[in-house]
Amino acid sequence: MAGEQWSGWLQRCRESRSLVLVIVAIALLLDNMLLTTVVPIIPEFIYDMRHPNATLSQHLDEAVHHGPTTTTPPTTPGCSCAPNNSNNSPLEFILSTPPTDIVLQLLMLQPSVTYTEAEPPTLKSLVTDPYIILAAGAITFANMGIAMLEPSLPIWMMDTMSASRWKQGATFLPASISYLIGTNLFGPLGHKMGRWLAALIGLIVIGICLMCIPLAKSIDDLIIPNAGLGFAIGMVDSSMMPELGYLVDIRHSAVYGSVYAIGDVAFCLGFAIGPALSGTLVNTIGFEWMLFGIAILNFIYAPFMYFLKAPPTKEEKKSLIVGDKSSVRYVSYENEEDEHE
Template identity: 50%
Template sequence: MAGAVWSGWLQRCRESRQLVLVIVAIALLLDNMLLTTVVPIIPGFLFDINHPNGTEKPDISIGLTTESAIPSSSSTATLSSKCICPSNDLSSKDLQFLLNNSNAAGPTSLGPTSSALNLSSVLDPKKQLRHKELLEETVAVGMMFASKAFVQLLTNPIVGPLTHKIGYSIPMFTGFIIMFLSTLIFAFGRSYSILFLARALQGIGSSCSSVSGMGMLAERYQDDKERGNAMGIALGGLALGVLIGPPFGGVMYEFVGKSAPFLVLSALALGDGLLQLLMLQPSVVYTESPPPSLKSLASDPYIIIAAGAITFANMGIAMLEPSLPIWMMDTMNAKRWEQGATFLPASISYLIGTNLFGPLGHRMGRWLASLIGLVVIGFCLMCIPLATHIDHLIIPNAGLGFAIGMVDSSMMPELGYLVDIRHSAVYGSVYAIGDAAFCLGFAIGPALSGTLVNTIGFEWMLFGIAILCFLYAPLMYFLKAPPTKEEKKSLIIGEKSSVRYVTYSNEEDEQ
């Protein structure tokens, strides 16, 4: 009796759309937790590997003892007697020049302000060296962060059509296995190459989870309004992962160690895998209706416009992930937990934006929500470089996250809607395109951020992507009333008829 009750309950759970939504949301949450947990960890960890002697904390005394680091007006002789002058810090000629200038000005004129100015001029070379090292590290960190998106971008065209042949559950479970392995490699990796491998491997798992998850939701929620709500909740799971990841990684790395956050994530991923195994029962499921080809979807201008909005919306935050923590280290001397916490406002507002504009985007028009979102993203990106303290980053980061949530939660269900009205209702390939658009932003952003910071500077890099968002926003108007499959066929038939008529007229004229 109990066995029959258990079997009946289990069968109802397996048929539940809400449970599928929960599983997809958890998968996206863990994937994006891993994606963002590394943000505050990797820059500092790599800098510590490359500078084991702690050059990130240059000695303010520059070769002076603690007692003589800040000389007073009566301590010139003491400074001279207690000086330790290594050749790579401060030469004896430089120190003598500093002392001569101080003596020439008179003992009474060498106050604290003058001493600070003299010491700052001596500190400049070391500060400049640290600044240069941080800029160089931005390139390496950016390439590592971009590797996941590049691999995911390459994997999506394979996973999308594969879901048409075997269904969504097997690729979804495969994504869990790969993510679990990637998390363990992150936990125990101690070199740039191993961490790079872990990040790239995560891209394959993310492709399987994202494409299968979104396709599964689009298949289970056929009504456009319900689909928008469901995808808003699923993207809320993604947002929660982005929300928890940076502060979780920063605090755990600061107070426990590098391996700790990844071991916690691997345990959570194992629980998600068991839930998938029990409820989804991964097996081959064949699609009855013929799927649209990836080529036909990729050549649809309306799908391209919707996908492009996702790319440009996420490119700004993707550029900030590797460059903002290092910029904060360079300009604000930010601690590790502060570097992670700075993304917290963006993550919270993204969570709010996705859940709010899932249903609201359908009501006000998803094209309008995306247009407004792109404009707001541009303004927020332009405000970030103006910050001089960590508190100044709260409002622009919050606005940035909210606006990205507007675009993502509007354009993801819009892709399913476009497939419904312009192609056939099979969703693997279109969400492969949507996920590829998301990945393109996170591939181009980090890959270019290091080079752009080195060439044009952090400020102009963000100004440039803001201008691109402003220029792309008006294209959203084309999604206001896209033509349906019937209108598309009528248009093609009309064009063919006009071609035949012109050809027939030309033949008559020749005769």
């Protein structure tokens, strides 16, 4: 009897859309919380590995009392362990947190494969679609700027502002809050004003905010540029992800798995290229010119969003192809008549 009650309760929970929505939202929240928690402490973690005789906190204390310094303590070659003897380092605590990210999902969610009458578009046809590539590229360039900032901004703040640990982490808070506002606001608003226009404006605002960040002299000066950056990224993401689904609807068939996978790949590509290039670019051209460069790329890419204003539909593509074939046949027929005469 108890087993039947448990089974009935579990089935009702699985049929509840609200509960499923809450579980997915919590999963996304924890995923992004883990990312934003790890990013600010990575520079200190690596610094302590490379400088076992003087931790970053000591370096910051000296910088606060004596001003920024360019000298660093001698390093120990080949050191591959954390310098602190504490067993509760931030990274170890995060990695040891049990994935409670999974128990809810296993209990409630029942993924299954559904078959539809429409033939799904091939991945090749989606990847070669220029309009899908334009939308995916906007997601990549929009997120590349913040991805470059995450590993380099805390170090730049240490060098120029002698920023403490909590300031290094708190500087990303305005971007996170404004991103939440931007994604919720421009979901419906982007549909009314035109998703292409929302993405175009978003890319321009991203470029402006990136160019303003190196001008900051204190953490207070970073609030507005970071908030504008998060808001503009939200504009682009919340506009281009639905645009990918719309492009599949009008140009292929209404099967969305592959195209949303392309959107996720574009998002991940921005967060892969950004940190990978950040360290090299900061060492070669400097923090300021790195941000100016990615800002210019956003400015250059923004006008291409106009091509998404009225993309041709599947029927228009077919009509164009048939028209081209008919014109070819007509020209061939005239050539045959000329040769006959």
